[in-house]
Amino acid sequence: MALSDFYDSHSDYKTRLALTTIDSKKDVVRAAGAALDLIKNVEVQAIIGPTLSTQAKFVIELGQKAQVPIISFSASSPFLTAIRSPYFFQATQNDSTQVNAISELVKAFGWRAAVPIYIDNEYGEGLVPYLTNALQAVDARIPYQSAISPSATDDQIVAELYKLMTMQTRVFIVHMFPSLGARLFAKAKEIGMMSEGYVWIMTDGLTAEFLSSPKSFSH
Known part of the structure; x- marks a missing residue:
């Protein structure tokens, strides 16, 4: 919906952002596997997620190695703040x-x-x-x-x-x-x-x- 609103207001933009959605089922292993699939096979330029702090640690490590930004809007654990990665953005308030x-x-x-x-x-x-x-x-x-x-x-x-x-x-x-x-x-x-x-x-x-x-x- 946000993308639709954005392009309605910026019809002159030629580049279009494509979203690929994967449900990790709130599972740590599935989240890591989904991130790996997105990085290797889909070749995404960024990952929005995961939703849980317990999933984020492994996804951040994958993003760091592949140099793919990880943007999490809900992973709020203070432990994540200690991960000093230029490819991780904790877009929510720390607990x-x-x-x-x-x-x-x-x-x-x-x-x-x-x-x-x-x-x-x-x-x-x-x-x-x-x-x-x-x-x-x-x-x-x-x-x-x-x-x-x-x-x-x-x-x-x-x-x-x-x-x-x-x-x-x-x-x-x-x-x-x-x-x-x-x-x-x-x-x-x-x-x-x-x-x-x-x-x-x-x-x-x-x-x-x-x-x-x-x-x-x-x-």
Whole structure:
């Protein structure tokens, strides 16, 4: 649609941009394979994507070797910022930009501790050091870090939630993919962790999905 609008306004442009779309199915291996196919066989001049931070690392390496620019509009992990490649453009805000807002919220309500609950991969781990520093700056401690596997079963999620219930801290900061987040909140509601006295703070990735698809969290 953007291309159509652009060429409608610039009808004198003779060069036309051709888009080739491949769905990686949110899989790391498929994303790397798709990027390799686009570079070698389609001979693209740039790649827009991938959507996930976990996919981006491998695609960036392929783009670096082939000297093909990689432009990601949604891979937001701070880990990607450390990849110093002239062929990678992180066209979105880094996840670390939101930690000060979260810590100020914790400070404003006078909470003295908070537990991060994050997906156990590069996307989840990337935010934790920045969040830890931001909370320490407002004198809030992190007594425990809850890392949940992307492939965790419902029983494993419930077991981790029960562990959290035994702790004194009732403030949780959730940073994970929406698919896992929806399951986490569903199980937390089932066992009574959405009742008065509990605080749940979602990071941007989850909040954006909640606003765009509220039904996915309604259960």
